């Protein structure tokens with residue numbers, strides 16, 4: 683863009699118009715005015731567990747019709763793509779699926795559910811994340827040692843349903859109010875949903891220990907490394923940004939956790955699944971806009987949102 687420079691614009695390096703021999707100003711190139719800076723979190727976006735599950739499902743679908751048991755990723759962009767590729771969806775607890783081949787998601791299922799599909803004659807592709815498996819193994823180990831099973835996590839979340847599905851006596855602790863539901867057991871065996879913020883797990887674990895002084899509380903920390911890294915990167919981002927855009931699905935637990943944590947740092951934040959959902963008025967007066975993303979968000983969704991922000995920023 684070329685135009686006559688007649689005044690110094692705020693925040694723009696001074697660029698003066700050149701005068702011709704006759705004294706009139708001539709056009710010069712004006713450097714783009716940057717409205718704000720866009721900063722991406724050092725760690726964000728799709729984790730290896732969801733990425734590998736997605737790849738395994740795509741590969742299995744190449745071999746023939748396939749139904750995924752649940753949401754492969756809690757992300758509407760991913761789900762639309764799977765549906766467009768003809769990959770169906772059924773609930774893990776359903777009695778049947780429309781295809782003879784089914785896939786378990788990265789969130790995992792209980793042994794009971796897995797066994798039921800296998801015994802019903804379905805060919806099962808199991809994409810359970812190894813770190814979710816680790817949480818299952820930890821809980822099984824605690825129960826084998828005589829502990830009452832306890833899971834720190836969200837009520838009704840698919841991973842928590844999978845973790846507790848083999849233990850009807852299990853207690854889920856989502857907030858301190860749930861602690862009253864714990865039995866007066868001699869030993870409590872506690873694991874965490876893999877995507878819980880570590881600081882919340884620490885607070886709830888402390889509260890369990892305080893409220894149940896007569897019980898031995900054996901805790902196995904099963905928050906996964908990608909969740910931990912993303913939470914740490916968020917802390918650094920929130921020190922810099924005065925607004926954060928979180929790219930992720932509306933049903934994604936870890937995306938919700940990211941938004942909650944950013945707001946707890948006192949920084950406003952909004953979740954979007956795609957660039958069209960970002961509203962320009964959110965960014966009014968911002969100097970630094972941060973970007974982070976949930977563990978089920980496709981890299982191209984993050985890139986598209988960041989591109990949109992950089993365009994508005996004038997970068």
Ligand code: SF4
Nearest residue numbers: 729731811813876906
């Ligand atoms: S969030 Fe963690 S546990 Fe869940 S799929 Fe990703 S790596 Fe695995």
